[in-house]
Amino acid sequence: MKNNSCFILVVLLFLLASSANAQQSDRTLPFRPGEELTYDMHVKVGIISAKAGTSRLTVSEDRYNGQNAFRFNLLAKSSGIAKSVFSMEDTLTSYVAKDLKPLAYLKDAHEGGDHTIERASYVYTTKNIEVKARRIRNDELRFDTLLVSERPVYDMLSILYYARTFDYSSMKKGDRLPVAYFTGRRMENMLIEHQGQKSIRANDGRDYDCIKLVLLLDEKAFEDADAAMTVYLSNDQNKVPIRVDSKLKIGTTRIVINKYTL
Secondary structure, three states: OOOOHHHHHHHHOOOOOOOOOOOOOOOOOOOOOOEEEEEEEEEEEEEEEEEEEEEEEEEEEEOOOEEEEEOOOOEEEEEEHHHHOOOOOEEEEEEOOOOOEEEEEEEEEOOOEEEEEEEEEEOOOOEEEEEEEEEOOOOOEEEEEEEEOOOOEEOOOHHHHOOOOOOHHOOOOOOEEEEEEOOOEEEEEEEEEEEEEEEEEOOOOOOEEEEEEEEEOOOOOOOOOOEEEOOOOOOOOOOEEEEEEEEEEEEEEEEEEEEEEO
C-alpha cells in the first residue's frame, strides 16, 4: 500500500473545495476561534463496509512572524480494521493572516512505518506568490524547492477554510470554478462544479440542507476532467463540511461529521 492511506488521501482532497477568487479582508468569516469539527470515515470494498478512522479540525488564534494569525489544525487517525492494515496518525497545521492569506504549512505524518515531515512558507512579492516547500521522510531529505504562482494558491489545509468564505448562492447548477493549490513539490489545478442542493443525514443524527459540489481533477486540461469526489457543505452562514463521498481504486469512502462546536 502507498504511504498515504485511503483515509488521509480523502481528507486532503476533501480540503480542496475552493473558489479561485482573490483574498478579501472585509468578508464575514463563517468560522471563529474555538470551532471544532469531528468526523468519522467509512470505507466500503465490495459488500464489506467498516469505519476506518476519525479526524478533528480546530481553529485558534495565534501569531506567526510577528503578526496576528489564525491557526488551523487537523488531526487524523486510522482505527479498527483500517489501522490493523495500515496505521496512520497525521497532524496538519496551517497559519493564515486575518485576511486568509496563507503564511505557513506544516505536516507531521506517521503512516505505516514511515515518518514524514513537511514544511512550507509563503512569500508575497509585487508580482508573484512564492512557496518554499521542504519534505523529510525517515530522516532523509526528499525535496527542498521553490514554487511560484501568479494567482492565489493554497495549501491542503488553508484551502478548506477559504472555501467556506465563498458565496455559493451566486452560483447556478453546472457552474464551475478553477482553483490552484500545491501538494508536495507540485502546483495542481482543480475545477469545482456546483450541482444544486440536497438533504444529508449526518452521524450526529441531524438532517442538513447542503450545497452539493463535485471536485474535478485533471493535471493537464479540464475538458475531460474526472470527478474525484462529491462534497456537501451546510447551506447556511457557516458552510460546514457535512459529508464527502469518494471513489478509490479499491472501493469507496465516506467522511461524515459527527460533532461540531462553533
